[in-house]
Amino acid sequence: MEDVEAIRTAAQDRHDTGRLASFLRQLGKDPLGILGAILVVAMVATALLAPLIITHDPTRIMVGPRLAPPSLDFLMGTDQLGRDTFSRVIMGGRIALLVAFASLGSSLTVGLLLGLIAGFGPRWLDSFLLLVFDTVRSFPVIIFALAIVALLGPSLTSVIFVVAVTSVPIYARVVRTQAHALRNSEFVEAERCMGASTLRILAVHVLPNVIGPLLILVSMDVPLVITLEAGLSFLGMGVRPPTPDWGAILSDGYGYIHKTAWLVIAGGIPIVVTTLGFTFLGEALRDIFDPKLRKDL
Amino acid sequence: MSPLLSVRDLRVRFRTMGPLKALATGVRQPFIDAVCGVSFELRKGETLGLVGESGSGKSTVARAIMGLRPPTSGSIAFEGQEITGLSPAERKLYLRRMAMMFQDPIGSLSPRLTVRSLLMEPFHIHGMKDRDAATEADRLLGLVGLPADFGRRYPHQLSGGQARRVGVARALALDPNLIVADEPTAGLDVSVQGEVLNLLARLQDQLGIAILIITHNLNVVRHITDRMAIMYLGRFVEVGPTEHIFRQPRHPYTEALLSANPEPDPDAVIDRIEIKGEVPSLLKRPSGCEFHTRCRYAREMCAKVFPEPSQSGSDPAHSFKCHFPLEGRWQRAERSLVSPTV
Numbered sequence: 198m199e200d201v202e203a204i205r206t207a208a209q210d211r212h213d214t215g216r217l218a219s220f221l222r223q224l225g226k227d228p229l230g231i232l233g234a235i236l237v238v239a240m241v242a243t244a245l246l247a248p249l250i251i252t253h254d255p256t257r258i259m260v261g262p263r264l265a266p267p268s269l270d271f272l273m274g275t276d277q278l279g280r281d282t283f284s285r286v287i288m289g290g291r292i293a294l295l296v297a298f299a300s301l302g303s304s305l306t307v308g309l310l311l312g313l314i315a316g317f318g319p320r321w322l323d324s325f326l327l328l329v330f331d332t333v334r335s336f337p338v339i340i341f342a343l344a345i346v347a348l349l350g351p352s353l354t355s356v357i358f359v360v361a362v363t364s365v366p367i368y369a370r371v372v373r374t375q376a377h378a379l380r381n382s383e384f385v386e387a388e389r390c391m392g393a394s395t396l397r398i399l400a401v402h403v404l405p406n407v408i409g410p411l412l413i414l415v416s417m418d419v420p421l422v423i424t425l426e427a428g429l430s431f432l433g434m435g436v437r438p439p440t441p442d443w444g445a446i447l448s449d450g451y452g453y454i455h456k457t458a459w460l461v462i463a464g465g466i467p468i469v470v471t472t473l474g475f476t477f478l479g480e481a482l483r484d485i486f487d488p489k490l491r492k493d494l
Numbered sequence: 495m496s497p498l499l500s501v502r503d504l505r506v507r508f509r510t511m512g513p514l515k516a517l518a519t520g521v522r523q524p525f526i527d528a529v530c531g532v533s534f535e536l537r538k539g540e541t542l543g544l545v546g547e548s549g550s551g552k553s554t555v556a557r558a559i560m561g562l563r564p565p566t567s568g569s570i571a572f573e574g575q576e577i578t579g580l581s582p583a584e585r586k587l588y589l590r591r592m593a594m595m596f597q598d599p600i601g602s603l604s605p606r607l608t609v610r611s612l613l614m615e616p617f618h619i620h621g622m623k624d625r626d627a628a629t630e631a632d633r634l635l636g637l638v639g640l641p642a643d644f645g646r647r648y649p650h651q652l653s654g655g656q657a658r659r660v661g662v663a664r665a666l667a668l669d670p671n672l673i674v675a676d677e678p679t680a681g682l683d684v685s686v687q688g689e690v691l692n693l694l695a696r697l698q699d700q701l702g703i704a705i706l707i708i709t710h711n712l713n714v715v716r717h718i719t720d721r722m723a724i725m726y727l728g729r730f731v732e733v734g735p736t737e738h739i740f741r742q743p744r745h746p747y748t749e750a751l752l753s754a755n756p757e758p759d760p761d762a763v764i765d766r767i768e769i770k771g772e773v774p775s776l777l778k779r780p781s782g783c784e785f786h787t788r789c790r791y792a793r794e795m796c797a798k799v800f801p802e803p804s805q806s807g808s809d810p811a812h813s814f815k816c817h818f819p820l821e822g823r824w825q826r827a828e829r830s831l832v833s834p835t836v
Contacts, residue, residue, distance in 0.1 A: 383602040387664075390560045390594040391616045392586035405606040 223485045230481025236474025244290040253281035255288045256439040264457045274459040276449055282463045285441035290467060292442045296353065296426040297419045300360035305415055308365045312372025312407075313399050317380055323373070330366035338363050338425065346434040356435045360422050367418075368411060375407045417479030420472035427468055443468050496574050497535035498671055498704050499559070504532045504568035506554050506728075510777065526776035528554040530728040531568075538671065541698065541705040543715040543736065545751065546725035547773060552708045553597075554728075556674045559706070560594045561585050573671070590620055592672040593665035597680050599657035603649035609635070609660055610645030616667040634663040638693060655686035662693060666701070675707045679714055687711075691718055712755040716740055721811075724748045727776060727784050734812030744806060744819035746789045783817065791818055 224230045243250060252272065253260045259279040267274045272283040315326040342359045349355045379385055379402075388398050423443075429435035430444030431451075438445060443464050450460025506529040516524035529551040536542050544552045557563045559570055561577070570578050577588050593616075596602035603612055610631045617627035632642055638659040649657060658678065665673050678694065679687040695718050698705060709715060715722050716736060723733040724747065732745040743749045753767040770788050774780050780787045786796035796817055804819070806812035 383596045383598050384604045386557075386562055387594065387596055387602045388604065388615065388619075389562060390589060391619050391664075391668075392589035393615070393619045394582065397619065402604045402606075 227481045229477045233474050233477025237478050240471050244294045247287050247291050251284035251287050253284045255284040255441045273463040277453055286463050288441040289443045293423045297422045300357040301415050304361040304364040308368025309372055312369040313376050315373040316376025334366045351434045356426050356429050372407050379403050413483045419475040498538045499536040500571040502533050502569045505566045506558050507566040528728050536704050539702045541719045543719035543722040544708045550725040551728035553676055556676050590668050591670050593670040595661050595665050595675040595678050597677040599654050600649050609647050638663040654682050658690050672704045732814040738809050738812050744814040745816045746791050747785050
């Protein structure tokens, strides 16, 4: 019953007097939340407007000297091939967000669907799906990633696939638990008594009650995905050169760290900033919508 | 005239443990019968009250009628048509003509929907267009005496009484012939209880709806029902016209229940009959008359022979299952009925 209560409290918070206004007011009380929101907005805006911001073609070799320190022309210096690091970092943000949104978007959809099926379906299907979720979850992500890359080859698609598959069970479990709690609630039975189909009950009455907590979880997973993508690219299993990518920049910089530290700094800072931004924002959202939902679910 | 609702020998059985566990622990009957051989009829425009302790199977009867729990055996006929074992599509057709009100006034309203969308739900489910449904929703709000601007509120912004009115409005939406009300007064203070009951009674008069009301509030039963049935361990132990039962209960369990009812008159002589012991477990039903373990009149025969239903001499509609039914007018009932002398 605790879940139902939690959902109900979350629902109340959301619906009290002018949703957006009260939401912003609550967010305003949390300085870290504001910082997170600013960072996230800045990050997304930069990624969207990237072609307007960059000063050089990010993939063009020898636009300047090799491994140059920052200057007015090359804001973050250049890499070992003489490419402009600033432009590469800015364009790299697009890859990071693309991977995050594509993989989390698909795992959110699949997780939601499977979770609802497990929560509302027959018991044997529930047990079977739980078994599948736990099996997938017991796989170490990196090992799974290695296997997929070996199978499909290193590419953006592989990274997105790995992230999507490994996060489905987490979301599906959250949805399943809440759908299960709602299944026998009086308002769902009341709908049944009016002759509502299961599909209608799920779409109109269950979905709105599970989507909130789920979105919080997802927003907190964005930084994890971005670091994972960077990590895989660092290991050479993600994005192929010459595509600009934070992990790849880090990896390049690692090789020349004795000559210049600028590359590592340029590749590392955006990862740190994005991670912090999404984490702060996610935690603030969680505190606003659902104080009971912790990461230790 | 054929009855609106006819329940014959209804049995609802629940499994208490998985088949493997039952096998391992050697339990041969891993079931309980929450409802056991219940039969009754409900005529158009009539109100029947189901009374009994918690766990006596009252709600399960209601849920079986609404198709939320498939009966294990027995038949339920609504408007002359058998309604057990129907497909969802067929069930939808008869659910149009009956409605249920649930115990929790706020919890039975979908929390993310406004009152207006909640009232439009039944129409949407049964395929009415948006604009017509909105008109209907406003009409229903007026019918139960809520101002039109309540349509924009969410369930958690309503008081218990207001939410209950929304529940009544929703139950009335599709012009049902039968309303099943599970504890419609639970959690409401007495004045609001009265309002809700009067509202139900008024609408029943106007619309000719039959009501099956489940409650353990005997004052409610006396106030609005025509007939009442007393349940014990999933069986009817006594059925009959409400006034008749209040005046002359024949089953000792009924007598004890009635005596436990709070008396508004502070000077009334309260002759409360305490029921001994706990409600027996449904897993181990007592032999013979199932009430004999707690009955103060129990004799040797009661533990051995299951009592068949017998009719009251003065009113054949009044039947009970007891070997040694109570005789004569019941003391306290008479007092509160006849002598309000102070």
